[in-house]
Amino acid sequence: MKKFTVLFVMILVLMSLTAGSVLADDVTQVKIGIGTDAMPNCYLDADGNLAGENYEVMTLVDELLPQYEFVYETADQDAITIGLDTGTYAAGVNNFFYNDSRAEKYIFPKYPVAAGVRGLVLRNEYKDKITQGTTEEMLSQVAKLGLVNVPYSSSESGYALYTKFNESHEEQLIFEVSEHSPIAIEVQEIINGRYDVLSDLRSSYTAVKPEVDPNDETFFVEFTDAGFGTWVLYNKDQAELVAAIDEAMEKLYADGTMAALSIKYYGENCFQYIENFEYADVAPKAE
Numbered sequence: 001m002k003k004f005t006v007l008f009v010m011i012l013v014l015m016s017l018t019a020g021s022v023l024a025d026d027v028t029q030v031k032i033g034i035g036t037d038a039m040p041n042c043y044l045d046a047d048g049n050l051a052g053e054n055y056e057v058m059t060l061v062d063e064l065l066p067q068y069e070f071v072y073e074t075a076d077q078d079a080i081t082i083g084l085d086t087g088t089y090a091a092g093v094n095n096f097f098y099n100d101s102r103a104e105k106y107i108f109p110k111y112p113v114a115a116g117v118r119g120l121v122l123r124n125e126y127k128d129k130i131t132q133g134t135t136e137e138m139l140s141q142v143a144k145l146g147l148v149n150v151p152y153s154s155s156e157s158g159y160a161l162y163t164k165f166n167e168s169h170e171e172q173l174i175f176e177v178s179e180h181s182p183i184a185i186e187v188q189e190i191i192n193g194r195y196d197v198l199s200d201l202r203s204s205y206t207a208v209k210p211e212v213d214p215n216d217e218t219f220f221v222e223f224t225d226a227g228f229g230t231w232v233l234y235n236k237d238q239a240e241l242v243a244a245i246d247e248a249m250e251k252l253y254a255d256g257t258m259a260a261l262s263i264k265y266y267g268e269n270c271f272q273y274i275e276n277f278e279y280a281d282v283a284p285k286a287e
Contacts, residue, residue, distance in 0.1 A: 033080035035094035037182035040207040040265045053265035064248040092233040097157030111249040112229025115270040116201035119222035135223040147196035149175035150186045184208040203266040227273025256285030
């Protein structure tokens with residue numbers, strides 16, 4: 001009997017190390033990898049606690065799903081995707097962009113966790129040299145001017161965007177493949193001249209600009225074709241979990257909670273920019 005007890009305890013310990021572990025009363029623990037340098041999407045507040053739109057959405061989803069308990073582990077983006085690949089994480093939260101490579105490896109849910117408009121951040125000296133246009137048109141201007149972009153790791157959307165552009169254009173975008181820095185640092189590096197341009201969400205830029213660029217030395221110009229959702233990624237084995245989360249997310253969209261959170265964190269209902277999105281015009285839920 002003693003050997004059996006020891007074996008049973010060992011099994012429970014092993015289960016606790018996996019992405020989804022069964023707890024008492026049929027509650028399944030869901031291990032989630034979450035980023036901390038994507039303000040205002042997911043970050044650490046002044047007290048070192050998780051915060052941000054992505055995180056708050058997931059806590060509300062958790063409240064709607066009593067059969068699950070979400071447990072978070074902070075990690076950078078590369079570590080999150082590795083955790084998804086190995087099954088360490090059931091889900092990855094870091095305001096992920098969609099690309100075909102990710103769609104082959106992970107489950108994208110039915111509903112985005114957030115939305116936004118993508119564009120370029122540049123020093124003011126380029127205001128008369130970069131004009132607004134589509135993603136391809138504006139990146140072509142950057143390439144022709146020979147501007148140096150901030151680095152992107154191979155797991156990031158910026159890497160996929162720039163690589164795809166370079167594969168089909170003679171004039172190449174200049175960027176290094178290396179570890180990604182938080183946008184606050186990248187804006188500072190653009191101001192000091194280390195780099196010339198970065199591509200990111202308008203909401204991410206406006207969240208850090210007052211602190212890192214108080215003298216208005218940079219500006220943002222959006223791509224005209226860049227309204228889209230951002231996502232939580234799920235391990236391929238988590239179809240049942242994703243189905244439950246889709247139902248919870250539908251409720252949060254339908255009752256205006258998602259619109260209210262978008263206004264809270266981004267200053268506007270960013271879901272309006274997603275073309276043909278069924279909940280684009282839902283009124284925000286009153287507090």
